[in-house]
Amino acid sequence: MAYENVTLDPTANVYFDGRCVSHTFFLADGTRKSAGVILPSELTFGTAAPEVMELHSGACRVRLAGADVWTSYAGGDTFSVPGDSSFEIAVAEAVSYVCHYG
Amino acid sequence: MAYENVTLDPTANVYFDGRCVSHTFFLADGTRKSAGVILPSELTFGTAAPEVMELHSGACRVRLAGADVWTSYAGGDTFSVPGDSSFEIAVAEAVSYVCHYG
Numbered sequence: 380m381a382y383e384n385v386t387l388d389p390t391a392n393v394y395f396d397g398r399c400v401s402h403t404f405f406l407a408d409g410t411r412k413s414a415g416v417i418l419p420s421e422l423t424f425g426t427a428a429p430e431v432m433e434l435h436s437g438a439c440r441v442r443l444a445g446a447d448v449w450t451s452y453a454g455g456d457t458f459s460v461p462g463d464s465s466f467e468i469a470v471a472e473a474v475s476y477v478c479h480y481g
Numbered sequence: 482m483a484y485e486n487v488t489l490d491p492t493a494n495v496y497f498d499g500r501c502v503s504h505t506f507f508l509a510d511g512t513r514k515s516a517g518v519i520l521p522s523e524l525t526f527g528t529a530a531p532e533v534m535e536l537h538s539g540a541c542r543v544r545l546a547g548a549d550v551w552t553s554y555a556g557g558d559t560f561s562v563p564g565d566s567s568f569e570i571a572v573a574e575a576v577s578y579v580c581h582y583g
Contacts, residue, residue: 380491381488381489381490381491381507382488382489382491383488384486384487384488385486385487385488385489386483386484386485386486386487387483387484387487387489387504387506387516388483389482389483389484389516389535389537389577389578389579390537390538390577391502391516391517391518391575391577393518393520393575396520397499397500397502397518397520397575398499400493400499400502400518402489402504402516404489405483414489414491414493414504415493416493416495416499416502418495418498418499433491435491435492436492473493473495473499475491475492475493476491477491
């Protein structure tokens with residue numbers, strides 16, 4: 380599913396020495412999103428606003444802050460993360476995602 | 482400089498085990514481009530169509546196929562590569578780019 384009529388910031392966002400790279404884009408109504416990839420690794424991401432991670436490819440396990448269990452996700456799945464929180468992600472196969480904020 | 486009114490493919494393109502990551506996008510007239518990042522590394526890219534690499538950040542040296550000399554580039558610079566050719570790139574500081582094809 381492509382995102383039409385968006386404004387793309389061509390300067391990449393590089394996190395964790397390149398294990399996560401994303402591009403910020405804005406919908407026509409100004410809503411900010413990011414499209415990115417997380418390479419095979421185990422990382423912890425913090426959140427400010429709540430986030431919905433929409434996965435487009437790959438395979439990973441995710442554990443939300445305070446949770447005991449890890450949940451597996453693949454391309455086509457989504458998961459939600461509360462704001463002012465964090466999640467651990469263990470990526471087995473590079474994950475392409477779109478992050479929806481708020 | 483942001484790219485307005487584009488269509489973004491959210492599935493990332495991952496090259497050289499993640500040392501280069503890009504997203505393909507299309508202008509309103511259907512012209513294909515990609516926005517990406519090359520992490521600190523020394524890589525060789527092949528070209529099919531001619532390419533113009535527009536750098537948005539970072540620092541690198543580039544040697545076109547058949548050339549003896551390396552040329553230094555930084556954010557704000559562009560360089561052109563003939564089609565059906567290749568270029569070597571030595572990235573000192575992660576380079577954000579937009580690739581224009583044709």
